[in-house]
Amino acid sequence: MTPELEFHIPADDVPDRVTLFADVILPLPLPKLYTYRVPYQMSDEVLVGARVLVQFGSKKVLSCVVARVHEEPPKEYQAKYLLEVIDEKPVVTGPQLRLFLWMAEYYLCTLGEVINAALPSALKLSSESQIQLHPQFNIETNEWPLTSHEEKIVFALRQKQHLTFTEVGQLLQLTSFHKIIKSLLLKDIIIIYEEIAEKYAPKVVKKVRLASSFTTDEETLEELFNQLAPKPKQLDVLLKYVQLTPILQNLRMNEEGLEKNVLTSNPHLSLSAINSLLKKGVMEQFDVVVSRFPMAEGRGPYLASDLSTAQAAARDQVLETFEEKSTVLLHGITGSGKTEIYIDLINKAVEAGGQVLYLLPEIALTAQIVTRLKRVFGDRLGVYHSKFSDNERVEVWNGILSGRFQVVVGVRSSVFLPFHSLSLIIVDEEHEPSYKQHEPAPRYNAREVAFMMAQFQGAKTLLGSATPSIESYYHCKTGKWGLVNLHERYGEATLPEVELVDTRQESLRKNMLSHFSQRLVHDIEDTLHRQEQVILFQNRRGYAPFIDCNDCAWIPKCRNCAVSLSYHKFSNELRCHYCGYTERKPNDCPACGSTMLKTVGFGTEKIEDELKLIMPEARIQRMDLDTTKKKNSHQQIIEDFEQQRTNVLVGTQMVTKGLDFEHVSLVGILSADSIIHxxxxRAHERAYQLFVQVSGRAGRKGNKGKVLIQTANPNQPIFQRVIQNDYMGLYEQEIAERQKFRYPPFVRMIRLTVKHPEARPCEGAAILLAKELVDRLGRTGVLGPEAPHIFKIRNQFLQEIHVKLDREGGNLRESKAQVLEAVQALLKNKDLKQVRVVIDVDPS
Known part of the structure; x- marks a missing residue:
């Protein structure tokens, strides 16, 4: 019989004692909270927002967050005891819990999914079953016969005190080994237990210092020098230590010591001499816990006079509008200096004792912004994004709780951070679709969540964009939000000149050099000759969208998804951009054997490759998902471009978003048509935003910038809007169409995606779900089902249903409950066990 987990279970409560229960949020997709009994001795320790350790199921041990403490036992089941209280103070604040509850309800997901996304991995404790030898087992007196596999395990446990189940599988090279474990348990040779590992570990630095007996006075220190004179290598270590630490000015400074690696990494010092001094007790080694974010050297004075007259007027108007409205949209053209206004407002909020969250859509933007903010806010600034390690994220989390960080710059996941005195949220480039989380749940939009954060904490929200989303501008026009306009560029900068290049005509005239028009090549050469910089935008990464056979038209397809494989030349592989499947590029066609394989279309990698052939003297760098996978790669690429170590930057949408480069005077958009169609x-809105945003990178420091847009159809109306910077024309056209055809902001949308490994059951389930929805909501609000453009991803066939819910005159909460009920009714069907339904509220 498998031994029970050995946790301390308290004695029965004394009759007069009050028995407490705790509702906890487990990091699992459970529809309800789970209730545990609080041991009496822990009654004063269990706090709402703190983590506790519980046993869930027969063996699994998990950490979870306390949502409520009360005296009501659950009626449906016998409550188990909490095992342990992890935190002395809450790690999740009250406003956070309210926000998480709202997110679960609004985005139709579970509270467990929200908490799982919110907490850094290092704050989530995990357990794994481990085995060790039974304390009474003796190999000498053992009477049980052992198989070869059992002998291996026993031998390993005699060398090592315990093994995880994973390690047992690796040792035996078996995937199924539980019968062997069970046999050893029945023979009382091993026991199973659970070990909980706290993943977060503080950063520890090893330091060295002189033993205190040598720092009582200067005479004692001088005598030590004399004693070491016959041993020059040890004397060199001591001299270097004294040189690097100010102990001769103040002997007490010896207590702080010196990082050991400063000495051990010095090629002129002997490692054995260092160890000898430690062994003799002349020096001593000690550990110090340090921050992963070292304190800044200080902050410079912030000068409000740095703002131009137009910026100062816009800042004052924002502050005035905040007196009446909680949300304000700053509509400032590209290069108008919105960031300086943000910094001024942040400074005012911090001086008043508040906390500020500055949201950005892309990690690429944080490098530039952080450098500017560090000059003003120094070590009070925290940064939070997905490239950080788990331990770094925990340090930011704890730094906000402790009050160390008053300003946080981060991407969408920053909305989960534990602010307690938030007074201002800034959502820069508020129109960006990057604020939307697609997978996994919760499928939230950080912009929308920011509004609720502000509401729960009594904060103000400032949105900023040169090309606001249609929904945001509509809220301003209808008076729900405030609107501040800033329609002039900072300093002497002017908007760039936008020109169209007709690639169809250029091809007929044989003026195309591969994917570059002669006009674009000439302007690039001219720009580089003036020692200025160029940005080239292509909204597709990789070398080519696909390859095909010139003879039989064979095209390689992903084995898991209904898409062609993209060719990446650098790695010489075909890659699926949806599931990550890769295979080597074939030398000949698998279908007909022909060697006539050619690439079709082009991505950023091909643009970079061809430009190097056309202009070998150009210093070219590429910025896309493939080149920015490493932690600091964004920062390095941007820094190289800022310092003019590179003069041409080829990139995807990453180069369009808020980057500020002083020497860029030319922007080229290579394939505009693929973005419009x-x-x-939202296709036209997104296309306009992309064209205007990438155009705005040119001519930001006084020089007249130029933008060349290559298109096969220059008569597209959207190009005239871009050339004339006519946002209002776009808005009026879009808002009229959306009202006519019932699209946001006039309705709220929910997309339901039905998934199944086979096509026909997927379609059948989608039809049933649509019927359930129509029965509850009516026919007019339910569209579909239909297969999406890409109808198969990761071996799952897809069908989509769109639900439109009126903003006016309807009960949104009740309607969403009906959607959830329809999904649950479908999933209860025993014939549809493999069906999965993904609910996406406000799909982007």
Whole structure:
């Protein structure tokens, strides 16, 4: 029989004692909170927002967050005891818990999914079953016969005190080994237990210092020098230590010591001499816990007079509008200096004792912004994004709780941080689709969550964009939000000149050099000759969208998804951008054997490759998902471009978002048509935003910038809007169409995606779900089902249903409950066990 987990279970409560229960949020997709009994001795320790350790199921041990403490036992089951209290103070604040509850309800997901996304991995404790030898087992007196596998395990446990189940599998090279474990348990040779590992570990630095007996006075220190004179290598270590630490000025400074690696990494010092001094007790080694974010050297004075007259007026108007409205949209053209206004407002909030969250859509933007903010806020500034390690994220989390960080710059996941005195949220480039989380749940939009954060904490929200989303501008026009305009560029900068290049005509005239028009090549050469910089935008990464056979038209397809494989030349592989499947590029066609394989289309990698052939003297760098996988790669690419170590930057949408480069005077958009023609009601809005944003990178420091847009159809109306910087024309056209055809902001949308490994059951389930929805919501609000453009991803066939819910006159909460009920009714069907339904509220 498998031994029970050996946890301390308290004696029965004394009759007069009050028995407490705790509702906890487990990091699992459970529809309800789970209730545990609080041992009496822990009654004063269990706090709402703190983590506790519980046993869930027969063996699994998990950490979870306390949501409520009360005296009501659950009626449906016998409550188990809490095992342990992890935190002395809450790690999740009250406003956070309210926000998490709202997110679960609004985005139709579970509270466990929200908490799982919110907490850094290092704050989530985990357990794994481990085995060790039974304390009474003796190999000499053992009477049980052992198989070869059992002998291996026993031998390993005699060398090592315990093994995890994973290690047992690796030792035996078996995937199924539980019968062997069970046999050893029945023979009382091993026991199973659970070990909980706290993943977060503080950063520890090893330091050295002189033993205190040598720092009582200067005479004692001088005598030590004399004693070491016959041993020059040890004397060199001591001299270097004294040189690097100010102990001769103040002997007490010896207590702080010196990082050991400063001495051990010095090629002129002997490692054995260092160890000898430690062994003799002349020096001593000790550990110090340090921050992963070292304190800044200080902050410079912030000068409000740095703002131009227009910026100062916009800042004052924002502050005035905040007196009446909690949300304000700053509509400032590209290069108008919105960031300086943000910094001024942040400074005012911090001086008043508040905390500020500065949201950015892309990690690429944080490098530039952080450098500017560090000059003003120094070590009070925290940074939070996905490239940080788990331990770094925990340090930021704890730094906000402790009050160390008053300003945080981060991407969408920053909305989960534990602010307690938030007074201002800034959502820069508020129109960006990057604020939307697609997978996994919760599928939230950080911009929308920011509004609720502000509401729960009594903070103000400032949105900023040169090309606001149609929904945001509509809220301003209808008076729900405040609107501040800033329509002049900072300093002497002017908006760039935008020109169209007709690639169809250029091809007929044989003026195309591969994917570059002669006009674009000439302007690039001219720009580089003036020692200025160029940005080239292509909204597709990789070398080519696909390859095909010139003879039989064979195209390689992903084995898991209904898409062609993209060719990446650097790694010489075909890659699926949806599931990550890769395979080597074939030398000949698998279908007909022909060697006539050619690439079709082009991505950023091909642009970089061809430009190097056309202009070998150019210093070119590429910025896309493939080149920015490493932690600091964004920062390095941007720094190289800022310092003009590179003069041409080729990139995807990453180069369009808020970057500020002083010497860029030319922007080239290589394939504009692929952005416009997209099956989505936001296609024209997104295309306009992309063209204007990437155009705005040019001519920001006084020089007149130029933008060349290559297109096969220059008569597209959207190009005239871009050339004239006509946002209002775009807005009026879009808002009229959306009202006519019932799209946001006039309705709220929910997309339900039905998934199944087979096509026909997927379609059948989607039809049933649509019927359930129509029965509850009516036919007019339910569209579909239909297969999406890409109808298979990761071996799952897809069908989509769109639900439209009126903003006016309807009960949104009740309607969403009906959607959830329809999904649950479908999933209860025993014939549809493999069906999965993904609910996406406010799909982007």
């Amino acid at each position: 997209f099956p989505d009601f």
